[in-house]
Amino acid sequence: MNNPKLKEFKDLFKEDAVWGEQEVIKFRWILIALILVFIGYIYMSGDTDRALTSLLLASIYIFYNAILNILLRRFGSATWIRFLSSTIDITILSIHIFNYSFFFKPIAVTTAASTFLYPVLILLSVLRYDKRLVIFSAVYSAICFNIIYYIRSPFIDPNLMNQVASADWAGQLYKTGYFLVMGYFLYSVPKMINRLNRKQSTMLELKKSSELNLALEKQKKDLAILQLRKEQRLNKQLADQKALIEKQKEDLINVNRTKDKLFSIIGHDLKSPFAAQTSIIELILSDYSEYQKDDIKEILKNIQHSAHQGLDLLGNLLDWSKQQNNLLNHQAIPIRLATLVYETQALLSHNIAHKKITLTNEVDPLITVCADSNMVKTIIRNILSNAVKYTNNEGNISISTASEDDYDLLIIKDTGIGMTDEQVQRLFNIENNISTPGTNNEPGTGLGLLLCKELAEKNDAEIRIDSQVGIGTTFSIAFPKTCQVPERTKKS
Numbered sequence: 162m163n164n165p166k167l168k169e170f171k172d173l174f175k176e177d178a179v180w181g182e183q184e185v186i187k188f189r190w191i192l193i194a195l196i197l198v199f200i201g202y203i204y205m206s207g208d209t210d211r212a213l214t215s216l217l218l219a220s221i222y223i224f225y226n227a228i229l230n231i232l233l234r235r236f237g238s239a240t241w242i243r244f245l246s247s248t249i250d251i252t253i254l255s256i257h258i259f260n261y262s263f264f265f266k267p268i269a270v271t272t273a274a275s276t277f278l279y280p281v282l283i284l285l286s287v288l289r290y291d292k293r294l295v296i297f298s299a300v301y302s303a304i305c306f307n308i309i310y311y312i313r314s315p316f317i318d319p320n321l322m323n324q325v326a327s328a329d330w331a332g333q334l335y336k337t338g339y340f341l342v343m344g345y346f347l348y349s350v351p352k353m354i355n356r357l358n359r360k361q362s363t364m365l366e367l368k369k370s371s372e373l374n375l376a377l378e379k380q381k382k383d384l385a386i387l388q389l390r391k392e393q394r395l396n397k398q399l400a401d402q403k404a405l406i407e408k409q410k411e412d413l414i415n416v417n418r419t420k421d422k423l424f425s426i427i428g429h430d431l432k433s434p435f436a437a438q439t440s441i442i443e444l445i446l447s448d449y450s451e452y453q454k455d456d457i458k459e460i461l462k463n464i465q466h467s468a469h470q471g472l473d474l475l476g477n478l479l480d481w482s483k484q485q486n487n488l489l490n491h492q493a494i495p496i497r498l499a500t501l502v503y504e505t506q507a508l509l510s511h512n513i514a515h516k517k518i519t520l521t522n523e524v525d526p527l528i529t530v531c532a533d534s535n536m537v538k539t540i541i542r543n544i545l546s547n548a549v550k551y552t553n554n555e556g557n558i559s560i561s562t563a564s565e566d567d568y569d570l571l572i573i574k575d576t577g578i579g580m581t582d583e584q585v586q587r588l589f590n591i592e593n594n595i596s597t598p599g600t601n602n603e604p605g606t607g608l609g610l611l612l613c614k615e616l617a618e619k620n621d622a623e624i625r626i627d628s629q630v631g632i633g634t635t636f637s638i639a640f641p642k643t644c645q646v647p648e649r650t651k652k653s
Contacts, residue, residue: 255305299344523561530640543609550599552577568639
């Protein structure tokens with residue numbers, strides 16, 4: 162099969178053959194210039210006929226060289242042009258040598274100066290990159306060389322024949338062999354070029370193959386990296402989806418726990434106040450005439466107390482449900498803590514008086530925080546209600562304020578039963594939160610403090626607890642100092 166790359170190189174060498182033919186044309190112009198110099202020398206020497214003969218040959222050579230240049234431009238280095246060019250070169254040279262033998266001496270046909278031009282012409286045929294042309298030039302040079310010698314040898318002076326080395330037929334045969342050997346050697350030059358051509362073609366093929374393999378390897382590597390990145394993105398998406406599912410699962414578990422807690426509160430704790438009221442009312446109705454006014458008044462107070470407990474519980478349930486569903490509107494405004502404390506104290510005054518608790522209010526009337534008024538009121542109500550619930554009869558509760566670097570504190574301290582560290586840790590966990598009855602068996606749900614924590618966080622506040630069993634508990638509500646109070650508000 163033909164090697165496309167080898168064919169491509171052959172086409173390139175055809176271009177080089179054209180270049181070689183152009184170089185030969187330049188050499189001919191140089192040779193013509195030298196011939197013209199010799200013609201001038203012959204003419205000046207008085208041999209006008211030989212000078213004119215050489216001038217005629219030079220004119221033919223000049224004309225031929227010009228025509229050859231035109232043919233070369235039109236047909237390129239065609240085979241017939243190469244052989245025609247070489248034939249004319251050797252023929253014109255041989256005629257010139259033959260002509261000069263009349264001007265100089267017949268021995269000139271065999272001298273080194275004459276024979277040197279034949280190897281030059283053989284060497285020029287190499288520039289055409291045609292090994293057949295090399296052999297043809299060598300053989301034709303040997304033929305022309307011997308024909309000229311054969312014609313002029315009878316006119317050579319025998320004395321000169323003995324004095325000039327290799328001037329006889331033996332020397333002529335030696336030179337002929339030299340021409341042929343030189344032609345054979347130069348014949349190998351195009352072969353060598355073809356070998357180099359093939360090797361270069363093979364090397365280029367190997368290079369291209371290596372480059373192609375490297376490109377394929379790089380492409381495979383890039384595809385592998387792309388696939389790896391794609392897998393990493395997919396793994397990340399799967400990990401994110403897994404994390405989302407885990408979070409949704411955890412949220413669902415928390416929702417179920419919240420639902421169970423709500424059902425427990427609704428089914429038990431909310432039922433208790435209404436059940437107590439129903440029992441008392443039925444007891445009165447069954448034997449109403451036997452009760453004195455003082456007894457009925459005391460019974461009504463108990464019913465009122467139970468109703469307040471049920472109402473507080475229901476209010477916490479509603480507020481907490483709204484908070485879970487983001488239905489509570491948060492409106493942070495400057496509020497006076499003292500005002501909210503007074504309102505809450507009045508709301509719980511019956512419970513405080515019922516247990517004969519001493520409440521000390523030391524709240525700074527000028528301390529103002531930025532928060533939602535209703536949310537803060539709910540927080541204070543639940544914490545103060547717990548303090549009353551878990552403080553023994555005739556106990557003490559104090560409400561005060563304090564200031565830190567970044568916070569304003571509302572402190573509610575009681576002398577109640579206190580809590581262990583474990584109980585404190587469970588206060589804000591709906592799953593582990595277990596309601597503890599008050600000192601007078603007041604019912605509780607454990608929902609109030611959980612609601613307080615969530616409402617505090619919504620107002621960027623935090624609840625701190627310090628408690629000791631048998632000594633009491635201190636709740637501190639820390640509000641950040643971010644509120645700018647107008648001057649008229651401060652003076653009011």
